[in-house]
Each structure stands twice: as structure tokens, then as C-alpha cells.
Amino acid sequence: MIKKRLDVGRVALLSGLALICAAMAGTFFLFRSEQRADAAVVQTLQVEERLNSLITRAQETLLGESGFLLAGDERFAARHREARARLFVELAALQRLLAQDPLQRAAAVRLDRCWRERLSYGDVRMGLARSGQIEEARRSIRAVLDRPVTDRCRSIVVAMKAEEERQFDAQRLSADRQATLLSGWLLLCAAAVMAFALRSTLKALSTARNASIARDQLLNANARLHEEAASREAAETQLRQLQKMESIGQLTGGIAHDFNNMLAIVIGSLDLARRRVEKDVKRAQEHIDAAMSGAQRAAQLTSQLLAFGRRQPLAPSAFDASQLLRRLSELLRRTIGGKIDFQVDPAIGLWPVFADVGQLESALVNLCLNARDAMPDGGKLTVGTANVTLDRAYAATHPDVAPGDYVRITVADTGAGMPPEVRDRAFEPFFTTKALGKGTGLGLSQVYGFVKQSGGHVAIDSDLGRGTAVCLYLPRHKGKAAETESWQAGPETRLPGARDSEIILVVDDEDRVRELAVDALRELGYIVLQAPGGEAALALLESQPRVDLLLTDVLMPVMSGPELAARVEAARPEIRQLYMSGYPSDGIVSDGMLTEGVALLPKPFTVAQLAGRVRQVLDEKTAAG
Known part of the structure; x- marks a missing residue:
């Protein structure tokens, strides 16, 4: 239906344009016809003027000839020569003027020949007079041998004038006929255009009425849509609030569970230590150590929560991640145990990164421990670094990633892998697939928070039965890397103290x-x-x-x-x-x-x-x- 309406509208528009073009063409044709008629008038007037001028010059030529023969005065001969030259000029101009009219041009050529023939008689007479045979010349005049030639010249001029008048009348009659026809055509086109305009106006009014009805219907539908959208938004707000409360409940439940466990260790151990400090010093020391362990786990939990919330204070510095990996390799090897084939693949010429060294060390330890737990029967664990460039195409599929140069740190294992639903929730706090008591579910959350706080990106690639690869992308630092080192006090390390009574x-x-x-x-x-x-x-x-x-x-x-x-x-x-x-x-x-x-x-x-x-x-x- 819409296509049919479009076709009808297109035909109507083209028809209107065709009528306007036809009217313009008729107007142009009428204008050209008037131009041709005007040109014909000008042509006729110019030809008649030229013929009249030619007759005048011929008369002047004959008068000069007669005066010389009768009086023998050379002044008449001079006038004769001057008038003769002008006569030939007029004859040549007449032929040029009639170049586009073959009939009249032929008559002009005959007229030129006729006058030349007539003037030849005068040349003979004037020659006799100059040689002293004046009487012979006068007898020649009286014999009027040249009269037929003169009459023929006059008849040619009369015929040419008559032909010009005939052509002028025919051209004017044709122009009048064409003007009448074209005027009728223009009136017809004007009537058609007015009819078309009237039809278009009526159609536009009908379309406007239909559009008004459709607009009212659209406004009503839009109002209903807004009401439905408001209802849906209210429902979604309630759902988000419920989900938020559920998440808060899960988060607080997880925190309360872990903190209560740790506080139970601290309180119970300290209570037992206080009871046994005088009876059994060794057992009291064990309880104190247990309390210290519980307190440290509580502190670690707080640090992990801050990391997930991106609220932990970072002390970044520029360093080489490959150098850090080489330094940590032995610690990581001892941490994951001998059942795992542990390999490191630090890249040479790695770009520097600007991040918190201690937090990156903690992230690598967390990832390696997760990989170890995914391979209870042994397997292969590889930690490597590489320079990569994430282009705009990659950033378009990951809205939180800015395109640019990154250092990629990959922790890949050959463990059981993760199904998609587990992989999608891997960074959620307190989410874990480990057995009860085997993990807090905050390790990957801490890694995720640290990397995002450092301006980086975390990606997980996992296949069931084939293993998991976690990639940390840290932005490339344009400055130079410094040496990475950290100091950890062991249980027997002598603590640094005061100097010079500070x-x-x-x-x-x-x-x-x-x-x-x-x-x-x-x-x-x-x-x-x-x-x-x-x-x-x-x-x-x-x-x-x-x-x-x-x-x-x-x-x-x-x-x-x-x-x-x-x-x-x-x-x-x-x-x-x-x-x-x-x-x-x-x-x-x-x-x-x-x-x-x-x-x-x-x-x-x-x-x-x-x-x-x-x-x-x-x-x-x-x-x-």
C-alpha cells in the first residue's frame, strides 16, 4: 500500500513537471517565432533600402554620363566615375544581404550583370566624345540602343521589391498562425497546471487530515508507551534493588562468615593462651601464633575487599615485569609444589609498566595458587610475559578497554577448565568453586580490582578439560624501568631499629x-x-x-x-x-x-x-x- 502511494505521488509529480516543461517549450518556440518574424521585417527593410540606394546611384551615374556627353565637362565625368563606383558597392552589398535567399540572390546577380551591360554603352559613348567624335556619340544617344537594357534593370528591381513584399507577408502570416496556436497551447497548459495544483491541494488537505488523525493516534500510543515504560522502569528499579540487596546480603554474609571464623581463631587462641601462659608456655605460644594467623587472614580479607572495590592505596613505580617474574620464579615454584611442571617464559625487550610491584606479586601468587588447585593430579603451569597492542576492533568488543600498547602477563594451566557460567562469575566476590573452607572467593576479585585500578584489563580464556589462561594487561609505560626489590622479614630476621637515639x-x-x-x-x-x-x-x-x-x-x-x-x-x-x-x-x-x-x-x-x-x-x- 505504501509503495502504491509512493508510485501515484511520483507519477503526479512527473506529470506536473512535464506540463511545466511543455509550457516553457511553447513559450520558447513562440519567442523564436517572433524573433524570426522580426528578422524577416528587418531583412525586407534592409533589402528595400539597398534597392532604393542602388536606384539613386544608377541615376547619378547616368546623369554624369549625359552631362559629360552634352557639355564635354570633365567634372561630369568625375561625378560619373564616383557614382559608378558607389553603384558597384551597392550591388555587392545587396548580394551579401541576400546570401541566405537563393531566389533573390540570383535576381541580384542578374541585376549586377544588367547594369554592367548598360554602363558599357556609356563607356563607348564617352570614349567617342574624348576622341573628338562628339556627333557620333550624340547620335548614339539619340538611337537609344541602351533603352531595353535600362528597362530590364528597372524591371529586375521592381520584381525584387515585389518578392520581398511577398516573403514578408508570408512570414508575418506564418508567425501570426504560430502565435495563435501557441497561445492556445499555453492556455491549455495553464489550465492543466491549475487542475493539477487544485488536485494536489485537495490531496494535501486530505493527507493533512489523515496525518492529524495519525498524529493523534501516535500521541495516544506514545502516552501509553510512556506509561508502560514508567511501569517497566519501576519494576526494573525494584528488581535492581532486590538484586542489590541480595548482593549486599551475599557480600555481608561472606564477610561475616569469614571474619567470624577468623575472630573465633583470634579470640579462642588468645583466651587459651591467657589460661596457659603460666602453666604451659609452649602451648601458649602456639595459641598466640594461631591468633596471629587469624588476625593476618582478617587483614588479608580487608585488603582483598579494598582491592575489589578499587580503594586500596597503590604505590606504583616503573619496572620490568619480566625481571619481576624471574625474581619470583623460585618462590612460585616452592608455593605450587613439586607435582606441577612449572615454567616461566619472560619476554626479552619487554616494555616497562607503571604499577604497584607488591600488588602484582600478590596477584601472581593468587593466580598460581588457583592454577595449582585446578590440577590436583599434576599438570603444567606456565607464566609468561609479552608485548601486545590492542587495536580498536578489540576495544570495540570490550567497552572497558582503551586501544593501545600493553604488557600481557599470562598464567596458563592444563587443569580442568571452567564452564562459561563459572567463567562469567569468576571475578564476583565470595564466589568460589572450591570445597568449603578451601578458599574465600576473593582471590580473583582482588586481582581484578588491582588491574582495573592500574588502568589495565583482565581476560580469562578457559576450555573444559583443556585448561585456563588468565591474562593481565597493564598499560605500557613510556619511561624507563627501575630495579624491583622488596624486603620481607622472616621469623628469625633481626628487625632494623633506631640509630643515634632517633x-x-x-x-x-x-x-x-x-x-x-x-x-x-x-x-x-x-x-x-x-x-x-x-x-x-x-x-x-x-x-x-x-x-x-x-x-x-x-x-x-x-x-x-x-x-x-x-x-x-x-x-x-x-x-x-x-x-x-x-x-x-x-x-x-x-x-x-x-x-x-x-x-x-x-x-x-x-x-x-x-x-x-x-x-x-x-x-x-x-x-x-
Whole structure:
């Protein structure tokens, strides 16, 4: 139906255009006809004017001849020559004017010959007169031998004038007839155009009425659609809220489950240690170690949650991932055990990356442990690096990926693999396929959060029965890579302590945390001052001439740690600064990265971690000095 309407409209439009073109063609033809008629009038007038001028010149020629023969005066002979020359000019001009009319041109040629014949008689007479035979010349005039020739010339002129008049009348009659016909044609075209316009107007009015009806129907349908969309959006909002509450319930349930397990270990172990500390020191030490293990697992869980939420503070640096992999290879080999064929494939000429070395180490350990658990009967585990470029086509199928150069770190195993539904949920927190008590379900979530926070991308390729490959894509860094190294204190490692009676000011609004840090630092040999807040710390600094390090919490009431550090920096720029926090705020973190020049000790921390970080910050001061 729509196609038929389009065809009818197209035919109507073409018909209207054809009528307009026909009217324009008729108008042009009429204009050309009028032009031809006007040209014919001009032609006739020019020919008649030329014939009249020719007759005048002929008369002047004959008068000059007669005057010379009668008077013998050379002045008449001169007039005769001048008039004769003009006569020939007029005859030539007449022939050119009639070049497009064969009949009249032939008459003009005959006229030219006739006048030349007549003038030849005059030439003979004038020759006789000049030779002294005047009487003989006069007898020749009286004999009128040239009269027939003269009459023939006149008759040719009369005939030519009559022919011009006839042609003019015929041309005018034809032009009038054509004008009449074309006027009728134009009237017919005008009537057709008016009829077409009337029909089009009526059709447009009908179309407008139909469009108005359709618009009203569309508005009604649109209103119903908006109502349905609003109802659907409300239902979807309720569904999203239910899903959000379900996710929150799952998340809080998982956190509560794991924290309760860890706190049960801590509380139970400490209670048993307190009961047996005097009776059985060895068993008490075992319970203390168990409490420490539970507390460390709780701290690790908190770190994993922050990583998944992309809220952990990163301390990125430029390094070579291949160099890091070579350094970690022995640790990873010991971690996964001897049943696994472990291989590393570090690429040569690898681009530098800019990321947190410690977090990448933790991510690799997590991935290798997952791969080990997927191969209980043994298999092959390969960790490799490579330079890759992700183009726009790849980015188009992965909306969270920006095209560009990346360093790819691949952890591939030959384990059981994952079905698609498991692979799609692999990064969800607390989702795990391991047996109860074998995992928290936060390992891959931590890896995912760290990589995304570093501006990278994570991809999983898994086939059931063939294995799984997890690829970490970290953006290429344009600068140079630095050497990667980390310090971990073992159980028997001697902790670094104070030198030259160094003084540390500890500031924290939590009394027990502050007292723990103070006791630990004093155990390490430092002279320690303490304050519960920023104002008290500033007052202590005014009375204390020497302070080597400010160790302050980040989130405190009244005056935050960054505000305190800024005032200390302004008043005592020689004092080094170290923050401690369980959840760093925007004061020291920007876009998930530690602000340049900021040193952080994450809570909770062990004495070994406290000792190492404090010593590192103080040694940086010494090196700078």
C-alpha cells in the first residue's frame, strides 16, 4: 500500500513537471517565432533600402554620363566615375544581404550583370566624345540602343521589391498562425497546471487530515508507551534493588562468615593462651601464633575487599615485569609444589609498566595458587610475559578497554577448565568453586580490582578439560624501568631499629593503636613521643627541639593527618613524615594512587612491617641529606 502511494505521488509529480516543461517549450518556440518574424521585417527593410540606394546611384551615374556627353565637362565625368563606383558597392552589398535567399540572390546577380551591360554603352559613348567624335556619340544617344537594357534593370528591381513584399507577408502570416496556436497551447497548459495544483491541494488537505488523525493516534500510543515504560522502569528499579540487596546480603554474609571464623581463631587462641601462659608456655605460644594467623587472614580479607572495590592505596613505580617474574620464579615454584611442571617464559625487550610491584606479586601468587588447585593430579603451569597492542576492533568488543600498547602477563594451566557460567562469575566476590573452607572467593576479585585500578584489563580464556589462561594487561609505560626489590622479614630476621637515639612522634586518636605503635617503637630502640590529636602534636613540637619522624594516622577528628603534616612541613621541614591508615582518604590518595612523595604504612601492621617501613623512611632522609 505504501509503495502504491509512493508510485501515484511520483507519477503526479512527473506529470506536473512535464506540463511545466511543455509550457516553457511553447513559450520558447513562440519567442523564436517572433524573433524570426522580426528578422524577416528587418531583412525586407534592409533589402528595400539597398534597392532604393542602388536606384539613386544608377541615376547619378547616368546623369554624369549625359552631362559629360552634352557639355564635354570633365567634372561630369568625375561625378560619373564616383557614382559608378558607389553603384558597384551597392550591388555587392545587396548580394551579401541576400546570401541566405537563393531566389533573390540570383535576381541580384542578374541585376549586377544588367547594369554592367548598360554602363558599357556609356563607356563607348564617352570614349567617342574624348576622341573628338562628339556627333557620333550624340547620335548614339539619340538611337537609344541602351533603352531595353535600362528597362530590364528597372524591371529586375521592381520584381525584387515585389518578392520581398511577398516573403514578408508570408512570414508575418506564418508567425501570426504560430502565435495563435501557441497561445492556445499555453492556455491549455495553464489550465492543466491549475487542475493539477487544485488536485494536489485537495490531496494535501486530505493527507493533512489523515496525518492529524495519525498524529493523534501516535500521541495516544506514545502516552501509553510512556506509561508502560514508567511501569517497566519501576519494576526494573525494584528488581535492581532486590538484586542489590541480595548482593549486599551475599557480600555481608561472606564477610561475616569469614571474619567470624577468623575472630573465633583470634579470640579462642588468645583466651587459651591467657589460661596457659603460666602453666604451659609452649602451648601458649602456639595459641598466640594461631591468633596471629587469624588476625593476618582478617587483614588479608580487608585488603582483598579494598582491592575489589578499587580503594586500596597503590604505590606504583616503573619496572620490568619480566625481571619481576624471574625474581619470583623460585618462590612460585616452592608455593605450587613439586607435582606441577612449572615454567616461566619472560619476554626479552619487554616494555616497562607503571604499577604497584607488591600488588602484582600478590596477584601472581593468587593466580598460581588457583592454577595449582585446578590440577590436583599434576599438570603444567606456565607464566609468561609479552608485548601486545590492542587495536580498536578489540576495544570495540570490550567497552572497558582503551586501544593501545600493553604488557600481557599470562598464567596458563592444563587443569580442568571452567564452564562459561563459572567463567562469567569468576571475578564476583565470595564466589568460589572450591570445597568449603578451601578458599574465600576473593582471590580473583582482588586481582581484578588491582588491574582495573592500574588502568589495565583482565581476560580469562578457559576450555573444559583443556585448561585456563588468565591474562593481565597493564598499560605500557613510556619511561624507563627501575630495579624491583622488596624486603620481607622472616621469623628469625633481626628487625632494623633506631640509630643515634632517633625521636619519633606518634599521633593517633585511637588510644590502643597509638599505644601499640609506641610500645613497638620503643622495643626497637626509638625515643617515642605521643599525642592523641593534631593540636596536641603541634604543642609537643613547639617544646621539642628535635623530632626525626612524624608517624600519624590519616583520619582523625578536628585535624586530619594530612592537615597536621602540612603544618609540620611548613614549620619543621626537616621532619620526615609517615602515614598509617586502614582506609586512606583523598588527602593522600589521588585516583587510587598514593600522592607523589607520600609514605604509607597500611593498618593493621606487624612489628616487622612497622620496623621496616620506619627505617626505610628515616634512611631516605639520611640519603637525601
